[in-house]
Amino acid sequence: MSYVFSQAVNALQLGSIYALVALGYSMVYGIILLLNFAHGDIIMVGAYVTYYAMTSFHFHPLVSVVLAVIMCTLLGVVIEKVAYTPLRSAPRLSLLITAIGISFLLENGAQLLFGTDTKSMVQDPLIPGTLTIGDVSITYAALITILVSIVSMVALTILVQRTKLGKAMRAVSEDMGAAQLMGISLNRTISFTFAVGSALAGIGSVLHVASYFQASPMMGSMLGLKAFVAAVLGGIGSIPGAMIGGFAIGIVETLVTAAGLSTWKDGVVFAILIVVLLLKPTGILGKKITEKV
Amino acid sequence: MKKFLALLLAVAMTLALVACGGNGANNGANNGGNSTNNSGESADSGDASGDTIKIAIIGNTTGDYAQYGIPVSNGANLYIDQLNANGGINGKQVEVVEYDDKGDGVEAVNAFNLAMDQGITAVIGSVLTGPTITLADATYEVNMPQISASATAQGVTQIDPEDESAGIRTNVFRSCFIDPFQGQTMAHYAADKLSATTAAILYESGSDYSEGCMNGFVEACGELGIEIVATEAFATGDKDFNAQMTKIAAANPDVVFMPFYYSEAGLAITQGRQAGLTATILGADGFGGIKDYASAEDLEGTVYGSGYAPGTESVAQFEADYEETYGEAVPNMFAPLAYDAAMLLCEGLKAAEEQGLTAGSDEYKQAVIDAIASMNGVEGITGSYTFDEYNNPEKSVAMIQLQDGVEAFTEFYSFN
Numbered sequence: 001m002s003y004v005f006s007q008a009v010n011a012l013q014l015g016s017i018y019a020l021v022a023l024g025y026s027m028v029y030g031i032i033l034l035l036n037f038a039h040g041d042i043i044m045v046g047a048y049v050t051y052y053a054m055t056s057f058h059f060h061p062l063v064s065v066v067l068a069v070i071m072c073t074l075l076g077v078v079i080e081k082v083a084y085t086p087l088r089s090a091p092r093l094s095l096l097i098t099a100i101g102i103s104f105l106l107e108n109g110a111q112l113l114f115g116t117d118t119k120s121m122v123q124d125p126l127i128p129g130t131l132t133i134g135d136v137s138i139t140y141a142a143l144i145t146i147l148v149s150i151v152s153m154v155a156l157t158i159l160v161q162r163t164k165l166g167k168a169m170r171a172v173s174e175d176m177g178a179a180q181l182m183g184i185s186l187n188r189t190i191s192f193t194f195a196v197g198s199a200l201a202g203i204g205s206v207l208h209v210a211s212y213f214q215a216s217p218m219m220g221s222m223l224g225l226k227a228f229v230a231a232v233l234g235g236i237g238s239i240p241g242a243m244i245g246g247f248a249i250g251i252v253e254t255l256v257t258a259a260g261l262s263t264w265k266d267g268v269v270f271a272i273l274i275v276v277l278l279l280k281p282t283g284i285l286g287k288k289i290t291e292k293v
Numbered sequence: 294m295k296k297f298l299a300l301l302l303a304v305a306m307t308l309a310l311v312a313c314g315g316n317g318a319n320n321g322a323n324n325g326g327n328s329t330n331n332s333g334e335s336a337d338s339g340d341a342s343g344d345t346i347k348i349a350i351i352g353n354t355t356g357d358y359a360q361y362g363i364p365v366s367n368g369a370n371l372y373i374d375q376l377n378a379n380g381g382i383n384g385k386q387v388e389v390v391e392y393d394d395k396g397d398g399v400e401a402v403n404a405f406n407l408a409m410d411q412g413i414t415a416v417i418g419s420v421l422t423g424p425t426i427t428l429a430d431a432t433y434e435v436n437m438p439q440i441s442a443s444a445t446a447q448g449v450t451q452i453d454p455e456d457e458s459a460g461i462r463t464n465v466f467r468s469c470f471i472d473p474f475q476g477q478t479m480a481h482y483a484a485d486k487l488s489a490t491t492a493a494i495l496y497e498s499g500s501d502y503s504e505g506c507m508n509g510f511v512e513a514c515g516e517l518g519i520e521i522v523a524t525e526a527f528a529t530g531d532k533d534f535n536a537q538m539t540k541i542a543a544a545n546p547d548v549v550f551m552p553f554y555y556s557e558a559g560l561a562i563t564q565g566r567q568a569g570l571t572a573t574i575l576g577a578d579g580f581g582g583i584k585d586y587a588s589a590e591d592l593e594g595t596v597y598g599s600g601y602a603p604g605t606e607s608v609a610q611f612e613a614d615y616e617e618t619y620g621e622a623v624p625n626m627f628a629p630l631a632y633d634a635a636m637l638l639c640e641g642l643k644a645a646e647e648q649g650l651t652a653g654s655d656e657y658k659q660a661v662i663d664a665i666a667s668m669n670g671v672e673g674i675t676g677s678y679t680f681d682e683y684n685n686p687e688k689s690v691a692m693i694q695l696q697d698g699v700e701a702f703t704e705f706y707s708f709n
Contacts, residue, residue, distance in 0.1 A: 010535035014533050118586070120556065130567060214532065216556070
């Protein structure tokens, strides 16, 4: 029983981080049809900010966390302004290539700036301790990861569904031209979307550091890819889809490992990507889009 | 839309490949670096002709992974300088011709050909696994004694590791141990010292180093009657081992073998302890430096085998000499292993000299090879050397144990 419970917690912990990252992918795709491959690397930057804030500047953990989220948000907006805004009317392929370029820039820049070795803050963890009830135990890090991501998702849903900015985001995503004619500021709305997506990445980075204690230059690349698979599985562009996809990938990975097939873990995840793209490219919750002529 | 998504898929898979490629480079680095110091110049002055014995040091002293090649060159030169200062071999000085192969197999063979023109009688090198194998093909053709301090792949001495009938390169030796040997040693240690009867394994799939160590461990466990209760894998770049460690903890093994590098190992150990794992953790030489990557409490009792035990009695003199000569502390295990490689080769030269043979002749080379192959417990600074039928050293391994967050040397262990 406690084994099943532990694996369920593992699945949810992993899944909530994937879901938070997948949300950023999905929101940006929903609004400007761009797969922001630099998104995973924003998490890496957030992890380094947390690391240096805590170990070099000895900030209070809460201050470090807030700082990391703010830095990620700013970085997301700066990337959008510098790299993506000038290309808004360019072919989508150019945008995609630019996104990959930014991703490489961040990864290699981090290697240059922070060194290639893995930074560990295990001696001074962000969220220490384990909660034990009867024969089941759960780390506070896992508990907080799951709770914070659920709260973030609820907040995001309210933001998108109930606020004026959320309405503007939905309108731009529906039809950019018509939204502009209705007096919605495109630049502001798109920047806001990047800011929200990157803030979620920032929260994801903090939770990642809390769970895995490490920052390394390449940590964002595989995480980003898995989150991309999650976003595609849920239906890229769909916010509830990204949440479902994230948790689904976390559960699948844990199930595959629990079944004794850990060698096949990543293979199964990428096989899901292929199967979804072949059979239902719009994903679980994606809208059926007819190609405009 | 479909086309666009298909394109995305292609991009995603390319990125996945790129990610894997990056890790490959890391693995390569750990399989031994090659470097050379100064090329083409003899490091020692020695009289030409019959009063000197010429040997070559070939390695990558520039370029990527020079952090492996430079210590190899330094360690080997240090031994030979000391030997010469003490009168050399049989009254003759050992003269070194040194070449930089830049980590490239073709360069290594070119260097070897140049060295042959200079009349060398033996080779120390190369450093990285790839160039060492290429160089070994060239030295095998002319039966030139060769010893590497750092190339850990089976294919260095075995012509085809998959096919034993292909034979071995009888002229090639090494002073480092090979990957499967590390796994075997840890299995024997678990049985002898920890009285383990059950074991679990977590390994990095796709890594030659990790899988090589694991294969040796599994094989030895079979011979020793240790039951493997769980074998779990992860992909390069993974940070989450919770599912694997929960599974291993549920199997409740006596020991868990983790043949991979310290940063992942630190995470896996932390996550395993959180999952309730109480087993002793065993590691290979990739664990060096793990103390900063998990808490002292979680690491307590963890044991790993290393090629070199810093600060111990047998290397103290070497460490002092190295620092005095090169102005820096011994950077890694490659320097002491190269010191031993030079020692082993010079012991071989000594045997050939005692037979009164002429340096550079075929009989002389064969005598050097025979002498090294038949060594039995020759003491080096990193352990004692005996070579097996594949010309790999069966040497004692320095066991390092984590005690209160410190990586402490406990003993030299050998299962033979």
